[in-house]
Amino acid sequence: MNYTLTNQVQEEAIKALADWIAIPSVLDENDSNTPFGQPIQDMLEQAITTCESLGMKTFIDPDGYYGYAEIGEGEDLFGVLCHLDVVPAENENDWSYPPFELTVEKDALYGRGSQDDKGPSIAALYALKALLDQGYQLNQRVRFIFGTDEETLWRCMDKYNEKEEAVTMGIVPDSAFPLTYAEKGLLQLHITGPGSNDFTLNNKGALNVVPAKAEYEGQDVEQVYDYLENSHYQVDKEGNKVIVHGKSVHSKDADQGDNALVHLIEALSERFDHPVLDFVKKNFVNDVHGQNIFGLIEDEPSGKLTCNVASLEVNNQTSKLAMDLRIPVTADKEELVKTLCQSLEGSELKYEEFDYLASLYVPLDSELITTLLRVYRDLTGDMTEPISSGGATFARTMKNCVAFGALQEGVADTMHQVDEKMPLVNFYETMEIYAHALKALVTKS
Template sequence: MGFTTESPVGTPVDPEAVAAVHQAATFLEQNGFEVEEIEVPTDGRALIDSYYLMNEVETAAMFDQVEASLGRAVTVDDMEPLTWALYRTGRHISAATYSNALAAWDQAGYQMATLHEAYPLVLTPTTAMTAPRIDQTMVSEAQLDQMRDIDALFALKALLDAGMVPTKRIRFIFGTDEEILWRGIAKYNEKEAPIDMGFSPDPEFPLTYAEKGLQQAYLIGPGTDLFALHMDNAMNAVPGKADYDGPKLTEVKAALDQHGFEYEDHGTSITVLGKSVHAMNAPQGVNAVLRLCIALDDVFDFAPLDLIGKCFLEDATGQNLLGKVADESGQLTFNISSFEVSPKETRLQIDLRIPVTIDREQLVAQLSKRVQKYGLTYKHFDYLAPLYVPKESKLVQTLMKVYQDATGDLKAEPQISGGATFARTMHNCVAFGGMLPGVPDYMHQANEQWPLDSMAKTMEIYAVALKQLCFE
């Protein structure tokens, strides 16, 4: 039997789904089956792309038949906007491209048939996350970003419809991978001239003029046969749950009780409970991975666990490990989101939000030296330089006045953030909107949404901002 806990399209998988696969694999192994972790040979991302391509062509073909039945051309008013987009896109896809998409699925079918010759049963997570409640409105962070972009687009359209003529060239620049490596914006900056000024509609008003540097990395060390951990989470979130079903479970539960850490007891396994928040707000969360590791360190003699249990503890500022790291933009935030242990390797995922004036290279060198004591080696993953536009600049002053005039919030001040927006990728660019104060914040949560009246107010603010920056 084979199993994998990886998403076929490279997205994060909920820890509950990962734990379910491991529990099933353990059950099979205990009942005499040979079980091993495998890699699925198909390219899931390519399959998704080809699926949508085929769907677009088939939608176009369907509406050709509908038009013949109606005796007229269909319009956007005849269907939902998404269906219209599929229909219009499908009309511009060639027969050769469609045929290639069908061939890609045939190839994937052959790859899976070959896999099943070696592994009659392959266990995978059924879904990447637990199913939502039927009354939840599921809107992703990427879709929220698109809504904010739409606000800015319609704000500009309103100015143009009013007969106004811009005095500057205006560009809407759309990134395609905002939640991971920002490769689309990086490619844009390679090819295009820098902007003179700009704003990114993310995440909230009034305005963010400084963002901490973002360093993501791994701490890697030797493995062990004492126990295994499978806690692989998103780097930019404090984990709210951590599962354990390994040896010395009774002792681990006793250690959790001793520390006063909350957990759910499932008999043969436990789930340590915390509070999930975005990594930029790590001190406001409760890191379930850290709590489990503190308890495990009481039970097992393993150097990488000592990093957590004897040094880092639950300090989300990293002060216990690195001393106080701070400037006018605030204190360092240090999130350990994952702790993976196998016989071959130990791997921790870390997310650092570095104050804007702190020397990142010196900080990394200090961290690398400190973790060596625990048998760990620092490995770089990704870095985003900080954002800083002076509060006295014309851009900041103009946008702040627009916001204050529109809302009457005269006490509002430009903000500093530990988050990361596209603003930091451009010259003289800030994060401006689009969430208004008092609007419930559902970002990075299961039920992301945005009220329509708030969208309308945001569009009004953007229209005035664009008028003052680009039409006068």
């Protein structure tokens, strides 16, 4: 790639990134003065300081949930949605470099947040700075919005959307190139019901993972084991415990996994009478798409609905089933919930919403996507098609936003891992791509 940005702006960007990575902006909910802890507050203030040094107007939410920095004039508001929080640097001893200190070595930028999301955010910010340095005039306002709670519950963007102006269109530098234009809706739910005196279950698991293992210990364990073995499921016995094995995948790829818990529930439903067992048996055995309840829910941009039965706990008082549904972008979530609730009518089961993230969908022929794609392809020659995935970025929080970079083909995804790093070439090329994209979208020609 031919660089048009100067060494000077590249160096300034890396210096700013060093300031950002030095702040361990990990969630701390035990601080009474800030919503997400003092380090995140410090990080928010640091980001604002950086933006002020670039001549932007800034604002920090007095409650500490978000901040933003803006430059330019006009009605339209172009957004760059970033997040300043990072996941903890677990196993700090395994790191080759201190996680909260930027190390530039072996042609890479090392440190927690270098790839997710401080590196890409800085690349976008200094791409804008480079354009302004080169004398380009903005044709609208450009606002960098800094979220502080992306790695957990997105409370930052909930507050932003309650109180602040939505962008007209925008990009989210928190994923991969070329761009993500469709992300399924995410609905996590609980189905609660009565307990059981016949059996107990304690299969807890993360909602976003298809369970690879499910265990049962108790009454009729022999028969449960026999049923599973006769059904050709992978099953072991350890003493008085049955262990069913499946294949774990991310919930968004539930149709490529093998849900051990659903197999166990199927076996248990042969022995015990309980509404939650019936519900799963009737609806989700051999059907991760929930067609028995919803019919075929599918669309061209994002594929089929998937349903992951993630955990089930049953004791003598209550039962709780937890599920993770990935909803196609053109499907109506409220309709699906209505249908689900109807299917529970007459049983003792109740629906409870746990978490919901709306889908993201920007049509491929929109100005935003055609422009971003053209710029990206011209610069890189990479003709990879735009991505439709079940992942989640802030692009879902506002209309007309897409995830754009910064992970490139062939670059290792080290986000959330030990020795998180962004290769220098990836960093410089990302700045270049963002500069050209912003030039095309927000400057006067």
